[in-house]
Amino acid sequence: MARLVVRRLLAALPILAGVLTLVFVLVEAAPGDPGAILLGERPVPPEVRERIVAAYGLDRPPVERYVRWLGAVALRGELGWSISRGRPVARVLRDALPATLLLAGAALLVHLAAGTALGVATARWRGRWPDRALGVLSLALYSMPAFWVGLMAILSLSLGLGLFPPGSTHSVGADAFGPLERAADLAWHLALPAGILGLTSAAALGRFVRSGVLAALGEEFIRGARARGAGGGRILLGHALRNALLPAITLVGLSLPLLVSGSLVTEVVFAWPGMGRLAYEAILSRDVPVVLAATLLSSLLVVVGNVAADLALAAADPRIRMGRPRGAP
Amino acid sequence: MRLRGRLLGAGFLAAAVGTALLAPLLGLRDPAAQPDGLVLRDLPPLARVDAVRLAGGGLRYAHEVRAEPDGSVSLRRGERWERVPPSSLAGPVPAAWHARPLFPLGTDGYGRDLLSRLLYGARVSLLVSLLAALLSVTVGAATGLAAGLLGGVADSVLMRLADVFLSVPRLFLLLLLVALYGPSLAGTVLVLAATSWMAAARLVRAEILSLRERDFVRAAEAAGASRARVALLHLLPGAAAPLLVEGTLRVANTLLLESSLSFLGLGVPPPSPSWGNLIADGRDALLDAWWIATLPGLAIAATVLAVNAVGEGLRDRFDPRTADKS
Numbered sequence: 001m002a003r004l005v006v007r008r009l010l011a012a013l014p015i016l017a018g019v020l021t022l023v024f025v026l027v028e029a030a031p032g033d034p035g036a037i038l039l040g041e042r043p044v045p046p047e048v049r050e051r052i053v054a055a056y057g058l059d060r061p062p063v064e065r066y067v068r069w070l071g072a073v074a075l076r077g078e079l080g081w082s083i084s085r086g087r088p089v090a091r092v093l094r095d096a097l098p099a100t101l102l103l104a105g106a107a108l109l110v111h112l113a114a115g116t117a118l119g120v121a122t123a124r125w126r127g128r129w130p131d132r133a134l135g136v137l138s139l140a141l142y143s144m145p146a147f148w149v150g151l152m153a154i155l156s157l158s159l160g161l162g163l164f165p166p167g168s169t170h171s172v173g174a175d176a177f178g179p180l181e182r183a184a185d186l187a188w189h190l191a192l193p194a195g196i197l198g199l200t201s202a203a204a205l206g207r208f209v210r211s212g213v214l215a216a217l218g219e220e221f222i223r224g225a226r227a228r229g230a231g232g233g234r235i236l237l238g239h240a241l242r243n244a245l246l247p248a249i250t251l252v253g254l255s256l257p258l259l260v261s262g263s264l265v266t267e268v269v270f271a272w273p274g275m276g277r278l279a280y281e282a283i284l285s286r287d288v289p290v291v292l293a294a295t296l297l298s299s300l301l302v303v304v305g306n307v308a309a310d311l312a313l314a315a316a317d318p319r320i321r322m323g324r325p326r327g328a329p
Numbered sequence: 330m331r332l333r334g335r336l337l338g339a340g341f342l343a344a345a346v347g348t349a350l351l352a353p354l355l356g357l358r359d360p361a362a363q364p365d366g367l368v369l370r371d372l373p374p375l376a377r378v379d380a381v382r383l384a385g386g387g388l389r390y391a392h393e394v395r396a397e398p399d400g401s402v403s404l405r406r407g408e409r410w411e412r413v414p415p416s417s418l419a420g421p422v423p424a425a426w427h428a429r430p431l432f433p434l435g436t437d438g439y440g441r442d443l444l445s446r447l448l449y450g451a452r453v454s455l456l457v458s459l460l461a462a463l464l465s466v467t468v469g470a471a472t473g474l475a476a477g478l479l480g481g482v483a484d485s486v487l488m489r490l491a492d493v494f495l496s497v498p499r500l501f502l503l504l505l506l507v508a509l510y511g512p513s514l515a516g517t518v519l520v521l522a523a524t525s526w527m528a529a530a531r532l533v534r535a536e537i538l539s540l541r542e543r544d545f546v547r548a549a550e551a552a553g554a555s556r557a558r559v560a561l562l563h564l565l566p567g568a569a570a571p572l573l574v575e576g577t578l579r580v581a582n583t584l585l586l587e588s589s590l591s592f593l594g595l596g597v598p599p600p601s602p603s604w605g606n607l608i609a610d611g612r613d614a615l616l617d618a619w620w621i622a623t624l625p626g627l628a629i630a631a632t633v634l635a636v637n638a639v640g641e642g643l644r645d646r647f648d649p650r651t652a653d654k655s
Contacts, residue, residue: 018493023505023632030509143581143633146609155615159558171379204548261500265589279501280593283508291508295501302496 003093006306006313019299020073023292059111073296080289084282089293093275097297099169100274103197104263104301106190110260111205112200112252118202120208126214134206142203147265151198154274164192167271193270199263200257209253212244216299219243238306246317253309333413338638345632349451357445360602365390367407369440371618372432379404380428388428389413394623396423435508437621438614444609447628451601454629457518457587462579464522466572469529476530477537478560488534488543499524500589507595517596521583529575536568570647577640581633588629604629 044052051058059069072078079089118138124132141149158166165171169189174182216222217240225239264276269278273296282290347356358364367380368390380388380403380434400415418426432445476487494502506520538545541564549563591605592594592612599606604625613621 014489015492015496019496026505026509061591098358139637140630143585143637144630145585145592145608145626147589147592148622148629150613151612151622152606155619157615169513175549186532207628234435257498260498264498264504265593267594276500279504283504283595286508288508291505295497295505297586298501299497302498306496 001314004280005311010309012303016074016300016301017070019064019296019303021071021209023295024069027288027292029119055324062112079293080281082287082290084149084285084287084290090130091290092278092290093293093297095110096275096278100260100267100276101171102186102190102265103194103267103272103274103299104259106194107197107201107259107263107266108252108256111202111255114199114202115205115248116209116241116245118206119213120236120245122206123210123213123217123240124236128227138203138311141200144200145265146197146262149200149268150193150269153192161301165189167269169273193266193272197259197266201258201262204255205248205251208248209232209244212247213240216240216243224226249316253306256305256309260298260301335638335642337571337607338635339642341631343633345451345518345635346455348448349455352445352448352452355448356468357448358442360441360445360449360601363439366440368374368392369432369436371438371614371621372440372622373618374435374624375442376432376435377429378432378547381413381430382426383413384417385421388430394649395648400424407507408604414523433616434624435620438618439552443624446602446607448636450604450607450625451628451632453514453597453601453603454587454605455586456523456581457514457515458580460518461521461525461583461587462576464468464518465525465579466529466576468522469526469575470533470555470568470572472526473533473535474537474565475529475600477534477541477564478556482533487530491530494524494527497524499586501598503586503590504595505592507590512595512598514597514601517587517590519589520532520585525583527581529572532571532575533565533568536571537564540564540567564604574640574644577636577643578633581636581640584629585634 051304057065077090079093081087081094082089085092101111118134122134125131153164154166157163165188167187167189171185171189172181174185177185191305213236217235222235222239225235230239264279265273267274267276268280279291279294282288282294354381372378378390379394380390381390381394381404381452383389384531389404391406393405395403395405397403400421402413402418405415415421420426429481432442432444435441436448439448449617472487472491476484502524503520506523507516510516537560546559546563549559587596588605588608593605593608594603594609599605607625608622611620611625614621631648
């Protein structure tokens, strides 16, 4: 298992290097000189501009800059200076990261729970009305833009019924709360954005689990379990679902980028102070270094999440853990 | 049930594309015109307002109109009353000068007609998604074809490139591209395609690899067909069905992404009324005028649902291997 962990981590490195290279090439290919991108449209005297350009090494040939930038970002974690906030980008991002991790993590949990429940329920009542109703409902949610569902939820549940706060991570005066109250307050603020992000993406997982459960239900081992006297619930959850969940882990790894992308607009809609909203505000103030760093960090999240999904799959499936290809006897 | 859903989807889509194409012929109000910011502001769906037909052919909107004994008309706009003399009216009897124009879907905060904005928005949103999906499938097919045919280093490089693109969350990548290159209509199409070609590339490559060693391809090669001829006439058609399905589902996906991008103000630049822009307009007036953000969202959801239904129908018809068997 340890060897597998190392191997997967090593395999992720070229991807990360590729992301860094891609971002560098995109910035290089952008119209306008790098100094202009760095400084935006601020009125800066030419001699100051020249000094800044020299200080950042922007007058160097691209290859040299690429190597230096790679070293700075990958080895020392230096991401540059946020002009709009007057602070190092790394620090700005570090402040925003926990909120994004919390939102995306909670959304992932909702996604998993809802997707699995949806898949099992529609498989259990296949062809009957719960299957159809849930199928239509999940497909409808899947077809709606998550940010719009967020707006509608704010309109009806927050502003209309007052059930949830319309945005932000905490109530006014939350600093005075005790730790438990604080956690409850946070969960209350988290419920809408995480719930919507998780639910709008659950349909794909639900379908996958459904067909997995249905396929497993037709297998010999299910007949065996039934012959040994196992009950319907035990067969459905203990045998069929267990087999259907294995391949679903891979799908979860694939839907991570979707969740991280979705968290961006969701953060904007719910005024959630995470990385996505940070990147969005940075764009509005032409603060390219922040957008760039947020893009890199979001990719890192996805790559790490994919490695984690692979390892989880290996931990759950002895065939992979032992290094034998899937499907081999 | 399924077939009915798909026919419904196809029908809706045909109607949507038809109305979008014919929008200029439907006698709609100008989607960008702001004829009266005072009276027509934030009208709810199905609203009718009072108006006076003027002799020149135009309309003067009002909160209240009153016929005066001398043949002139008084109209109230906000707190103020103003008087229109008989000579400026389109006719003497109320039937001639009085109008009650209908705003089927209401208006926005600038008094722009939402029905025409929604239909003209369909032109923008559908055009962008169709073009982006077409471009994405074309680029993806070319990449996959190159990777599958060239093999070796080129194959590894191209496929690792696809892995890299798949590892960057698309919205962040789109944001970065817009930050660097600036928002524009053509740019939106380009960046949407540039961030979505990977699925088609993988699909075509897999198809090429499985077809390349088949007898009919060998036979074509033995008969002296050039590499390009084999690739385009013998290999690519094998991938046509899955590509068609991928392209269709890509339209739905792109429609959603375009709306996100436009909602953030980074997609199709206003005043083009793309559906995402319409929702962005409505966000600020959510409490006062819920319909402005609600209606375009419903349009997006219905269209995405329809496109997905059609895509799945196509998959079951042309690509039964991957079809959902349940």
